[in-house]
Amino acid sequence: RRFPDFSYITQNGRLTDFLDCVIISHFHLDHCGALPYFSEMVGYDGPIYMTHPTKAICPILLEDYRKITVDKKGETNFFTSQMIKDCMKKVVAVHLHQTVQVDEELEIKAYYAGHVLGAAMFQIKVGCESVVYTGDYNMTPDRHLGAAWLDKCRPDLLITESTYATTIRDSKRCRERDFLKKVHETVERGGKVLIPVFALGRAQELCILLETFWERMNLKAPIYFSTGLTEKANHYYKLFITWTNQKIRKTFVQRNMFEFKHIKAFDRAFADNPGPMVVFATPGMLHAGQSLQIFRKWAGNEKNMVIMPGYCVQGTVGHKILSGQRKLEMEGRQILEVKMQVEYMSFSAHADAKGIMQLIRQAEPRNVLLVHGEAKKMEFLKQKIEQEFHVSCFMPANGETTTILTNPCIPVDISLGLLKRETAIGAAPDAKRPRLMHGTLLMKDNSFRLVSPEQALKELGLAEHQLRFTCRVHIQDPRKEHETVLRVYNHLKGVLKDYSVQHLPDGSITVESILIQATAHSEDQGTKVLLVSWTYQDEELGSYLTSLLKKGLPQGTP
Amino acid sequence: YSDLHTFELQAPTRLIEWARGNRVCVAGYGQCDGNEILQLIPPPTLLTKETQGLCPERDFKVECGGFSERPVYSLKYVPDTSLLVTSGPPDSSLQVWQVSAEDSDVIKSVSTIATENVTGQSWAKIATISARAPWVLHGSRLDRVQITEVESRKNVYTAAIQGNEELGSLAFLDCNLLLLCCATGRLCLVDTRQPQSLVEAVPAPSAPCSEHWCMGTRHAAQGSEPSSQPVARLSSRGLLALTDLRKTSEFLALAKARVPSPGSGAEFLCVSWAPALEGYLAISGFDGTVHVYDTQSWDSSGKEAEPIFVHKGHIFGGAGGSRDPPLVTVHTWHLQKPRTLLSAASDGSLHVWDWVQPCGKC
Numbered sequence: 001r002r003f004p005d006f007s008y009i010t011q012n013g014r015l016t017d018f019l020d021c022v023i024i025s026h027f028h029l030d031h032c033g034a035l036p037y038f039s040e041m042v043g044y045d046g047p048i049y050m051t052h053p054t055k056a057i058c059p060i061l062l063e064d065y066r067k068i069t070v071d072k073k074g075e076t077n078f079f080t081s082q083m084i085k086d087c088m089k090k091v092v093a094v095h096l097h098q099t100v101q102v103d104e105e106l107e108i109k110a111y112y113a114g115h116v117l118g119a120a121m122f123q124i125k126v127g128c129e130s131v132v133y134t135g136d137y138n139m140t141p142d143r144h145l146g147a148a149w150l151d152k153c154r155p156d157l158l159i160t161e162s163t164y165a166t167t168i169r170d171s172k173r174c175r176e177r178d179f180l181k182k183v184h185e186t187v188e189r190g191g192k193v194l195i196p197v198f199a200l201g202r203a204q205e206l207c208i209l210l211e212t213f214w215e216r217m218n219l220k221a222p223i224y225f226s227t228g229l230t231e232k233a234n235h236y237y238k239l240f241i242t243w244t245n246q247k248i249r250k251t252f253v254q255r256n257m258f259e260f261k262h263i264k265a266f267d268r269a270f271a272d273n274p275g276p277m278v279v280f281a282t283p284g285m286l287h288a289g290q291s292l293q294i295f296r297k298w299a300g301n302e303k304n305m306v307i308m309p310g311y312c313v314q315g316t317v318g319h320k321i322l323s324g325q326r327k328l329e330m331e332g333r334q335i336l337e338v339k340m341q342v343e344y345m346s347f348s349a350h351a352d353a354k355g356i357m358q359l360i361r362q363a364e365p366r367n368v369l370l371v372h373g374e375a376k377k378m379e380f381l382k383q384k385i386e387q388e389f390h391v392s393c394f395m396p397a398n399g400e401t402t403t404i405l406t407n408p409c410i411p412v413d414i415s416l417g418l419l420k421r422e423t424a425i426g427a428a429p430d431a432k433r434p435r436l437m438h439g440t441l442l443m444k445d446n447s448f449r450l451v452s453p454e455q456a457l458k459e460l461g462l463a464e465h466q467l468r469f470t471c472r473v474h475i476q477d478p479r480k481e482h483e484t485v486l487r488v489y490n491h492l493k494g495v496l497k498d499y500s501v502q503h504l505p506d507g508s509i510t511v512e513s514i515l516i517q518a519t520a521h522s523e524d525q526g527t528k529v530l531l532v533s534w535t536y537q538d539e540e541l542g543s544y545l546t547s548l549l550k551k552g553l554p555q556g557t558p
Numbered sequence: 559y560s561d562l563h564t565f566e567l568q569a570p571t572r573l574i575e576w577a578r579g580n581r582v583c584v585a586g587y588g589q590c591d592g593n594e595i596l597q598l599i600p601p602p603t604l605l606t607k608e609t610q611g612l613c614p615e616r617d618f619k620v621e622c623g624g625f626s627e628r629p630v631y632s633l634k635y636v637p638d639t640s641l642l643v644t645s646g647p648p649d650s651s652l653q654v655w656q657v658s659a660e661d662s663d664v665i666k667s668v669s670t671i672a673t674e675n676v677t678g679q680s681w682a683k684i685a686t687i688s689a690r691a692p693w694v695l696h697g698s699r700l701d702r703v704q705i706t707e708v709e710s711r712k713n714v715y716t717a718a719i720q721g722n723e724e725l726g727s728l729a730f731l732d733c734n735l736l737l738l739c740c741a742t743g744r745l746c747l748v749d750t751r752q753p754q755s756l757v758e759a760v761p762a763p764s765a766p767c768s769e770h771w772c773m774g775t776r777h778a779a780q781g782s783e784p785s786s787q788p789v790a791r792l793s794s795r796g797l798l799a800l801t802d803l804r805k806t807s808e809f810l811a812l813a814k815a816r817v818p819s820p821g822s823g824a825e826f827l828c829v830s831w832a833p834a835l836e837g838y839l840a841i842s843g844f845d846g847t848v849h850v851y852d853t854q855s856w857d858s859s860g861k862e863a864e865p866i867f868v869h870k871g872h873i874f875g876g877a878g879g880s881r882d883p884p885l886v887t888v889h890t891w892h893l894q895k896p897r898t899l900l901s902a903a904s905d906g907s908l909h910v911w912d913w914v915q916p917c918g919k920c
Contacts, residue, residue, distance in 0.1 A: 166663075168598065168618040168908075171564040175616065346616070353620070354568050380623040380663045387592060387625065 002078075003034040006042050008399060015044045021102045024050040025135025026119035027057040029065055036062060036079035036087040045090065049100065051110055052093045053118025053240045059088050061198075068287050068315060096120065113137035114148045115349050117240060123153055128409045130155040132363060137161075139355030142172070144204045148351070150363040156406040158365035161372045164350040165381050179206075179345055180213050182305065186341070187221045187276040191303035194340075196291035196318065198284040202309050207263055210278065214262040221276040224266035226290050266290075271297050284309055287316035296336060304340035353381060360389055367404050368393045414439065414450040421452065467536035473549045478526045482507055485518045488530065491553050492545075499541075514542055516549075560897070561912040562871060563601075565618055569594060570906040572826060572887040577635050577642075577657075580893075581621060584902065585630035587646065595624040595633065595644065595665055597657060600910070618908075624655055624665030631681050636708050637688040641668070643696075643708065649675055650682040650698040654708060671711050673702070683725050689733030699724055700740055705750070717748055719756050726772040726827075731784035737803075739773035741824075743791060747803065760806045762791065762799065763860070769793040770824030774839065776831035790853075792829035792841055797860070800853060811856035813863040817844040826887040826904075834896035838866070842886040846873040848901045850913065867913040872903040 010018045015038075022044065024032050035058070038044055050058070062084045069075045079087075094100050099109050105127070110120040114137055121134045132155040137148040186193050197203035203225075210223055266279060271294050281291035286306075295317065298304045312318030320328060321342045328336045351359065360368060368385050370378055370393065382393040396402045414437075422437040423429050440456035442449045457464050477484045489503045492511060502510045509516040514534040521527040530549055534542030571584035582600055586593035599619045631646040642665075644653045652671040671694070673682065682696040686708075693714060697703035703717040703725070723740040731737055736748040743762020762771060771794075776787040785803035788810050792798055796817040800810040825843070832838035837854040849865040856863060872884050884905035892898035898912040 166620040168565050168567060168620065170601070170616040171566065174563050354566075357568075377663045380620065383625065383664060384594070384623070 002075075003037045006038060015042065016046050019044065019046055020106050021046055021108070022048045023108065023122050023124075023133070024048065024054060024058070025113065025122065025133070026051075026116050027054050027061055028116065028136065029061060031135065032058050032062065033065060036083045039087045039090060040079060040083040047102065048087075048091045049094055049102075049108060049110075049122075050091060051118045051120050052095070053236065054120075055088070055091050055093045056236065056240075057118065058091075059084055064283060068285070111151075112146065112149050114139070114141065114145050117145070117236070121148060121150065123155065129406050131157045131159065132365065134158070134160045134359070137351055137355075137359070138349035139351050139358050140172070140349070142205060142349060143208045145349070148359065150359060152362065152364050154364045154366070156365070157367045157369060157404055158360060158363055159369045159371060160356055160359065161350070162356060162370040162378065162381060163372050164352045165356055165370070166377060167352050169352055175345065176209055179307070180209070182307065182343055183210070183278060184213075184217070184219075186303070186305040187219070187278065189303055190276050191301070191305060191340075192276060192298050193278040193304070194291065194294055194298060194306045195278065195280050195309065196284050196286050196295070196306070197280050197282060197309050203280055206309075207260060207280065211260045211262055219262075221278065222270075223260075223263045223278040224270060224280065225260075225263050226266045226279070226281040268293075285312040285316035285318035286321075287318065292317060296330070299336055299338045299340050302339040302341070305343060306340055307343045307345055309345060353384075356381075357385070357388065360385065360391075365391060366406070367391055369402065369404075370395045410448060412441065412448040412450055415452065415455060417455070418450060418452045468533060469536070469539075469542060470531055470533040471542070471546045473530040473532060473546060474521070475528045475530055475549070475553060476526060477528045477553070481518045481520055481528060484528045485509060487553055488516065488518065488549070492548075495548065511545060512538065512541060514538055514545060516545075559911060560914045561910075563616070563910045564871060565908040565910075567596075567902070567906045567908050570887060570904050571902045571908070572631060573633050574888050574890045574900050574902055574908075575633050575635060576890070576893055582618075582900065583633060583635070583642070584908070585626065585633055585644065587629040587631055589629065591627050593626045593628070593630055595626055595630060595642075595655070597621045597623070597665065620663075622657060622663040622665050624667065626653065626667075628653075632684050634684050634686040634694070636686045636692045636694065639688065639692050639708070641692065641708055643671075643684055643686060643694050645682040645684050645696065647681045649673070650680070650696070650702065652682060652684065652694065652696055652706075654711075669711060671696075671706050671708075673704075680724060683728050685729045687730040687733060689730075693730075693733075695728055695730055695736060697725055697728065697738075700738065700746070703728065703736070703738060703748070715750050717750075717756075718754070719746065719748070726770070729773075729775045731775075731803075735784060737773070737775060737789065739771060739791060741770050741772075743769065743771035743793060743799075745773065745789065745791065745801065745806075747806075758806055760801055762793070763797060763809065763812060769795050769797070770827065772824075772827045772829060774829040774831055777833070787831075790829050790831065790839055792827055794824040794827060796844065798829070798839075798841070798851075798853075798863070800856070809858050811853055812858045812860040813851075813853070813856045814860060815841055815849055815851070815865070816862055817841075817849075826885060828886075828888050830889065830891060832891050832896065833893055834891075840889055840891065840899060842889045842901060846870065846884050846886055846903060848886055848889045848899065850899075869899070869901060869909070869911055869913070871909050871911065872901065872905070872907055 009015065024035065063081060066078060066081065070078050094110050096110050096112055099107050101107050107125050109123045111123065113119040113121045113135055119135060121132060121137055123130055123132045132153065139147050141147040183193050195206065279294060281294055283289050283291055286292050286295055295306060308318055308322055312322060317328060321338055322344055326338045328338060330336050368391055378395045382395060385393045394402045418439050429435060439450040440453050442451055442456055475484065485507055489509050492509065493501045496511060499511055504510060514532065517531045519529050521529050532542065532546050532549065567584060569586035569588055572587050573585055575583045577583055577597060580600060582598045584598065585595040599621045601616050601618060626644065629646045630644045633642060633644045635642045640657050642655050642657060644655065650673045653667060654669045654671065656666045656668045680698050682698045685695045687693050692708040693705050694708050695705050700719050700721040700723045703719065704713055705715040707714050723742050723744065726739045726741045728736065728738045734750050736750065738746040738748060745760040746756055747758040749757045771791050774790045778784050778787050788800045788802050790798060790800050796815040798813045798815060802810045827843040829839060829841045838850060838852055840848055840850045842848040848869040850867040851863055852866050872886055884903040884907065886901055886903045889899055889901040897915065898910065900910050902908045
């Protein structure tokens with residue numbers, strides 16, 4: 001199966017109707033390689049979002065990919081050059097941290113991901129629910145790109161790749177040191193080093209590395225950069241200068257970062273020059289063009305070396321020699337014997353376990369979903385994430401549906417009158433502490449409002465009912481009722497100093513709005529019955545009073 | 559250097575243990591909770607005998623991991639089983655874990671071997687063997703040494719030794735002979751078949767008593783006497799005493815390593831014999847370096863010895879700045895590659911290095 005099975009998305013209906021948009025995180029083939037197939041052969045006419053550098057570079061890589069697959073390997077049923085062009089017409093380019101409104105509900109935002117030029121992580125938001133998809137990213141900056149960064153966007157779900165999660169990486173310094181050692185050794189013994197590169201990305205990184213090394217070690221062997229490469233690289237880097245890291249941006253202003261002292265433009269004829277040299281040439285997989293030409297010239301000499309920069313598509317010379325093949329069939333049935341040293345260097349930038357934890361710490365998602373790993377080998381990382389961040393972690397298999405519960409926030413309007421009234425009660429409002437308020441929630445016509453109960457009753461045309469409680473408290477007191485009342489009054493006055501306790505002319509006592517009356521018990525003259533009555537609003541005070549009175553009157557009360 | 563690889567662990571470790579299949583185990587000791595035990599697969603470059611340069615796979619892979627509620631100070635695999643035992647503060651109990659790399663990558667906590675809690679005890683030192691059954695030898699003090707069967711957690715043997723000296727390390731010479739090294743430097747040979755337990759005690763070389771000692775033993779080849787291998791003892795002052803267990807009345811050799819003055823603490827003192835090079839040993843724990851010595855030229859004079867090689871990588875590795883220089887917490891030798899060592903430091907770094915033999919030697 002060459003391309004993903006897009007029927008996983010939907011079995012019924014057209015993709016254009018089903019999908020709101022397509023997002024491409026960066027120009028690596030494992031992320032965009034099926035895009036023309038998807039849009040032109042399966043059929044999708046909606047928007048395709050990607051960053052500006054990705055939009056500029058994708059078509060180049062896709063055309064390269066097409067050329068190798070169709071021309072070199074003779075595949076049919078593949079997308080054509082025209083299809084690539086048509087596909088790119090559907091692309092909408094976005095800037096970093098720019099909120100893009102896809103439709104009235106859906107918005108997306110791109111974040112810097114490091115990894116390669118133009119790589120982005122995307123936040124996808126509907127209302128107050130959001131998902132962040134990382135694509136490929138790395139958390140350690142290198143010489144020409146910065147590290148990925150997310151703000152504390154607190155998405156409901158963070159989908160992160162976890163290929164390198166179980167890896168503890170060799171330090172970059174060691175890898176670079178080894179690379180420089182190999183190059184140095186080859187050059188010292190008079191050999192030539194070929195480094196096939198893609199126009200952008202690692203090439204710049206390695207150029208900066210070699211330039212610094214050459215300067216420090218005072219080396220004289222020439223380093224060449226094939227011309228097509230320099231132009232393109234400069235062109236793109238100038239366009240996308242904001243995508244590189246701080247250091248490059250600063251130096252680029254002073255001088256052209258890609259004008260090196262020790263690195264010169266290459267001319268075809270130089271390949272035949274005697275003596276040591278280092279050449280950067282495109283394309284990166286040795287499948288055509290200048291790098292292949294140079295390779296053919298130098299392959300027969302064991303003093304020479306070719307350093308492959310990364311992944312090579314099957315069918316390319318690069319892939320073959322990395323697999324160990326040393327006798328290659330070229331055009332016209334010519335056999336090329338490869339005696340030169342073949343080395344491989346992986347400077348690819350992906351996040352390891354530490355990096356993933358860092359990203360989760362930055363974004364504070366409520367749930368994490370790991371993709372791109374073996375289920376039984378991810379249990380440890382899953383536990384680690386769950387323990388450290390107290391969030392749920394999922395690792396679904398292809399085709400599996402994971403359901404994640406979110407706690408959406410529902411915004412509610414509060415009436416100004418209610419707000420004023422409630423904040424007037426009690427202490428002054430404190431920005432740091434939550435404040436409990438009472439009101440009525442009205443859900444009418446798709447809106448939520450908090451209003452005072454009176455207002456709610458009015459709007460709904462309901463009558464207000466008053467609830468009144470009356471409680472009987474028995475008190476042992478042989479004296480006359482009005483004397484008992486006096487005793488109760490004095491007692492309450494003494495205890496409830498902060499409340500308004502009144503003795504009314506009609507013989508009843510009020511505590512705030514609570515009414516207390518005394519009557520004699522029908523059967524027992526020695527017992528007096530206190531009737532304590534209060535409205536629902538005074539429930540708290542009413543209950544308190546009742547329990548207070550139930551304790552009885554202290555002896556000495558007059 | 560012939561080769562040097564530097565890695566950074568998420569948390570520093572004070573142990574590096576080899577497991578079946580060339581796996582390496584490290585564990586965190588820093589926090590009170592949430593320390594990780596990691597079983598790592600070294601990169602292919604370190605598994606093969608020849609050194610390759612730009613191999614695609616240059617990284618350690620975490621094969622499985624576990625979470626420990628207490629700091630892990632010591633870890634030993636139980637041979638012939640899928641179990642491992644750990645120990646650490648606050649007491650001298652042991653934790654038993656199951657490594658099941660087949661269906662899951664989690665190292666599960668299986669059981670705890672409890673010990674009598676006596677005040678003033680520190681963490682237990684451990685050693686394992688699978689002779690008649692999987693056993694673990696453990697104890698934090700001289701008078702608390704016992705052997706427990708790992709799976710059943712039954713006590714198999716308790717050494718009857720007097721003395722409350724703290725133990726530096728212990729080892730099985732074979733299933734009947736135990737070697738205990740006290741923190742004071744006294745070496746005790748114990749025979750489990752004897753009622754008196756203690757067969758011999760070898761004192762430390764006379765020195766001010768504020769020194770702290772640890773020991774390193776070397777596995778004898780199949781068939782030879784376990785006590786034929788010299789035992790090395792290292793003090794916090796840098797004194798190295800080599801003893802032949804068959805002739806304990808005198809020192810086989812005595813030398814002094816050129817290390818910074820005492821006071822750096824004896825927490826991470828480590829001495830180990832090279833498995834593939836006769837007479838070579840390495841020491842660490844004084845600063846950010848690891849020293850390699852050839853003891854074959856040593857005598858009993860106790861004079862200063864010149865190291866064959868000093869690994870300084872940990873000093874230069876750090877993020878730099880105002881932080882304290884890292885302290886090497888542990889080192890170990892590669893089991894097959896003769897001049898390759900692994901070392902870890904308090905800043906989380908893990909180095910794998912291979913030194914070049916100076917001219918004139920093999």
